[in-house]
Amino acid sequence: MEETQGILSNPSACELMVRVSLISWNNENCGDGCIVGTQQFALPMANVHVMLYAGHIDDMSQTFATPERFQTDSDGRVMIYDLREGPYTIFVDTPLGQQSRQLHARKGERATLEIAF
Numbered sequence: 001m002e003e004t005q006g007i008l009s010n011p012s013a014c015e016l017m018v019r020v021s022l023i024s025w026n027n028e029n030c031g032d033g034c035i036v037g038t039q040q041f042a043l044p045m046a047n048v049h050v051m052l053y054a055g056h057i058d059d060m061s062q063t064f065a066t067p068e069r070f071q072t073d074s075d076g077r078v079m080i081y082d083l084r085e086g087p088y089t090i091f092v093d094t095p096l097g098q099q100s101r102q103l104h105a106r107k108g109e110r111a112t113l114e115i116a117f
Helices: none
Strands: 014-026 039-044 049-054 068-071 077-083 086-094 097-105 110-116
Touching (some): 097 110
Parallel strands (some): 014 110
Antiparallel strands (some): 014 077, 086 097
16 A cells, blocks of 8 residues: 555545556567567556455455445546544455455555556
8 A cells, every 4th residue: 555645635534545457468569479568558447346344354254244335437546535543445346356455544644555457
């Protein structure tokens, strides 16, 4: 998780930006198996479901907890404001699969979480 700078909307809470992207490679000029010259791109994934759970949740206990639900914008981002200090789990559900990350929100912190498929 990367901390970012700026003025928080609520300094006694945490703000979190989740960014979801698809990693794509361009091998147009490589033919069969060229490694040199390969270009990597991070393409934003819009309309992806993002679920925020209080506490550290695993795949099995996910069915027993109630998440806050969000959807990424056209830039593949979701902003979550006014998090209380403590542990959280983020689940991202895309047509390419699901990923999760655990984090600990700290008072007055603004952070960015990058999730790539």
